[in-house]
Amino acid sequence: MSASTRKRTAPRIGAFFDMDKTLISENSGSLYMKYRYERGEVDGWDLARGLFDYLRYKAGILDIRAFTQHAMLEFRGQSERKLLREARDFVERMVVPTVYPEAIEALRWHQKHGHIVAIVSGATKFVVRPVAEALSIKHYLYTRLEVEHGRFTGRVIDPLCFEEGKIYWLQQFIDERGIDLAKSWFYTDSVTDLPLLDLVGHPVAVNPDPFLFRAARRRHWPVKFYEPPPRTARA
Numbered sequence: 001m002s003a004s005t006r007k008r009t010a011p012r013i014g015a016f017f018d019m020d021k022t023l024i025s026e027n028s029g030s031l032y033m034k035y036r037y038e039r040g041e042v043d044g045w046d047l048a049r050g051l052f053d054y055l056r057y058k059a060g061i062l063d064i065r066a067f068t069q070h071a072m073l074e075f076r077g078q079s080e081r082k083l084l085r086e087a088r089d090f091v092e093r094m095v096v097p098t099v100y101p102e103a104i105e106a107l108r109w110h111q112k113h114g115h116i117v118a119i120v121s122g123a124t125k126f127v128v129r130p131v132a133e134a135l136s137i138k139h140y141l142y143t144r145l146e147v148e149h150g151r152f153t154g155r156v157i158d159p160l161c162f163e164e165g166k167i168y169w170l171q172q173f174i175d176e177r178g179i180d181l182a183k184s185w186f187y188t189d190s191v192t193d194l195p196l197l198d199l200v201g202h203p204v205a206v207n208p209d210p211f212l213f214r215a216a217r218r219r220h221w222p223v224k225f226y227e228p229p230p231r232t233a234r235a
Contacts, residue, residue, distance in 0.1 A: 011180035015110035076154030
């Protein structure tokens with residue numbers, strides 16, 4: 001076998017990034033509620049309820065599948081194309097300005113070394129895709145919404161790209177591309193990603209929640225503390 005053949009068939013290396021609080025300094029769901037509030041689409045009560053749900057999620061007491069299924073019912077019958085246009089405006093105005101500068105440095109380092117970089121997020125395509133495009137990331141995995149004839153049915157395709165569901169979608173991705181998880185990286189802030197962190201050879205905790213921080217210290221994993229971009233950059 002020639003050297004060129006061995007090179008083509010050698011396992012590839014991946015660098016996978018969670019999005020919320022890992023690539024960006026905010027929670028995209030909370031930002032979206034704020035965006036809709038500013039547009040007059042939700043009221044102050046909806047905004048407060050969204051914050052309460054986020055706090056329940058961070059405390060580990062929110063049934064994320066039931067929450068997502070219920071939340072997506074609101075979009076039943078709406079045009080996928082229309083939501084994608086609105087989402088691009090939302091991401092450009094409110095999400096991209098919150099990207100951690102250190103996250104961009106990490107992304108570029110992996111790209112420079114020929115690693116396959118991908119976002120692996122529980123958010124939907126309508127947020128993850130514009131973020132990926134803004135950061136020149138070719139690949140992204142996300143929670144999928146069912147669409148028929150260009151309109152949302154209100155149903156979410158199982159499994160959600162969350163906890164074990166991330167592994168489900170990532171496994172298909174790495175199988176298609178011959179990626180070796182034992183040589184790959186995964187960056188996240190959340191203890192909910194512990195199953196995936198345990199699978200990669202290079203787990204990295206970024207601004208970790210208290211539960212992940214303790215787990216990372218016990219396992220001697222790297223812990224990174226990224227600084228949010230200046231507020232002037234987010235205006």
